[in-house]
Amino acid sequence: MTEVTSSKGMAVSKILSSDGVAIAYDRVGQGPPLILVGGAFSYRAFPGLVELAELLSQHFTVINYDRRGRGDSGDTTPYAVEREVDDLDALIRHVGGAASVWGLSSGAVLALRAAAHGLAINRLALYEPPFVVGDSRRPPADHQAQLTRLVAAGRRSAAAKYFMRRVSGVPAVFMVGLPFLPLWSRFKAVAHTLPYDAAVMGDYSLPAGQLSLVTVPTLVIAGERSSTVLRQAAQEVANAVPNARHRSLEGQNHNVSMKALAPVLVEYFKV
Template sequence: MNTVTSKDGTKIAYSKLGSGPPLLLIDGALCSRTNGPNGALAALLQEHFTVYTYDRRGRGESGNVAATYAVDREIEDISALIEEAGGSAFVYGISSGAALALEAAKCLPSIKKLALYEAPFVTDDSRQKVPDGYEEQMEALIEADRRSAAIKLFMRKGVGLPAPVVAMMPLMPAWSKLKAVAHTLPYDTRLTIEHQKGRKDTLGRWSNVHVPALVAVGGKSPAWMRNAMELLAKTLPNAKHQTLPGQTHIVKAAVLAPILVYYFK
């Protein structure tokens, strides 16, 4: 484990594998270097790239000196990591990490290519929009340290999982790991909430992001996710869209890795 110091003084923990052009992997909600899909993905990519995985601020071994959350602070974290990697990098983001990658690409010319997997946007009526008041409810639960309730709210209203599935989740072995980073759920909410209201026009925020981008989605993912990613690929000026047959939001590293190698190389 290494650390880099972000602009506001926050120490960001990261790991580095392999050799070759630098590639930064950005996690989604409730994930960290040691709990999430990017660890397995990094292991498969290290033959082709110098792969950086990191704990987003407030998670794992990364700190957070900021009194209040701002997306700009996370962009500064990414900038510091890219500077550590040599000044430019490829960037891959999954889920809300894809939304963060988009925000970073809007600001940082040091991002040379972008790959996005299933940013959790709701741009039509093929699922219920995230309800009004969701962001405030999430922040209130975290402020009251009701972490289990916050995760259930996220899974039920944010992700859209059926209530019986969410009710069973506390029985999973990973539940304690989810609770350990649940206080960062408002961060991911801030990143995505504007684009989860069933509207198409909000994606225009990134219509001036000209960096080459791959927008990928699982072939077995729900229609709302597939529709949103197709629309995002059309919105970005220099993007290609790709569907991964048989995959869902829990994408298999062995399927995704060759696609990223081909695209970035």
């Protein structure tokens, strides 16, 4: 572990991944280690992740980290999903060699891929891994290439809009005012990593063969008010992972309330 000073003059804890990239993280609380894996647009200073880390810190040693390319973490090219798995492995080794893991959206899929790869994960919890099952609308086949092109051209705002509208399926009416909200600057700050989330997701098909390799206890959570496709995907993941169960979270959607989520995670992880 190293400690360096950020551009804002604050100390930042970092570890080196296997390829030498420095991964920044915050550690709060005491107890068994629990690592949080954010999804698209997420990074460790994002308000929701900060809130969840604080809520869980009463029971666990919570590691909230910047995925590579985000916040205070480093990056290198070319990107590979395997490098993000290595990052998570480095964090697990750093906190004692084994840890529980929670993942959000595409971060949940990254956590699944890490578990299938055999990382020392004790228990796994996932919130709405966004696979597309059945006949539901799929992202354009070239979505990763389109995101990469927009990012390469320095068009982060356009990349964020493309991801939300064409990949995530956010209705056009909700997109009109988004760029004018304070939250949009946070989205733009990490929009250059959207091709990474696209790589994690692939073609958004459910990788049943890979999921069958996940042997750790797994909880798959979906919001009761989320879209049909997200709720179906959560159920299908729970069906495909050998030691998994499904839970619906009352009154929630993809933008989950951390105050509603935290008690479920405490109950599940505190064994």
